[in-house]
Amino acid sequence: xxxxxxxxxxxxxxxxxxxxxxxxxxxxxxxxxxxxxxxxxxxxxxxxxxxxxxxxxxxxxxxxxxxxxxxxxxxxxxxxxxxxxxxxxxxxxxxxxxxxxxxxxxxxxxxxxx
DNA sequence: AGCTTGACTTTGA
DNA sequence: GTCAAAGCCAAGC
Numbered sequence: 001x002x003x004x005x006x007x008x009x010x011x012x013x014x015x016x017x018x019x020x021x022x023x024x025x026x027x028x029x030x031x032x033x034x035x036x037x038x039x040x041x042x043x044x045x046x047x048x049x050x051x052x053x054x055x056x057x058x059x060x061x062x063x064x065x066x067x068x069x070x071x072x073x074x075x076x077x078x079x080x081x082x083x084x085x086x087x088x089x090x091x092x093x094x095x096x097x098x099x100x101x102x103x104x105x106x107x108x109x110x111x112x113x114x
Numbered sequence: 115a116g117c118t119t120g121a122c123t124t125t126g127a
Numbered sequence: 128g129t130c131a132a133a134g135c136c137a138a139g140c
Contacts, residue, residue, distance in 0.1 A: 042123060046120070047120060070121090075121055
């Protein structure tokens with residue numbers, strides 16, 4: 001199935017993309033928003049992630065802001081869970097920031113061939 | 115129906 | 128390099 005299903009809720013579309021993020025890679029809210037077709041609604045992506053707690057299998061820790069900063073870490077169960085998960089996947093995090101973010105960045109549109 | 119809020123991004127000074 | 132302001136659109140109240 002793909003994300004072209006217009007019947008899917010906004011949240012579901014976001015979740016679908018986040019689920020596709022490979023291990024050890026990260027992406028930004030804006031990139032996901034752009035993949036959804038609404039580049040300017042990056043804030044909605046973050047908000048959708050807020051509902052990601054209700055579902056499992058959503059690697060929300062792989063979604064950071066444009067600067068590679070773990071802006072959403074405080075929304076995790078223990079806030080340090082986000083950083084820990086990233087590190088366990090081989091992503092270096094220092095001061096709430098992803099190192100080599102530019103290399104680890106995973107663009108949904110580019111990787112999915114959109 | 116209207117107003118506020120938000121895990122953001124871009125632009126301009 | 129920093130900081131402030133505006134734009135964005137869905138959900139909640």
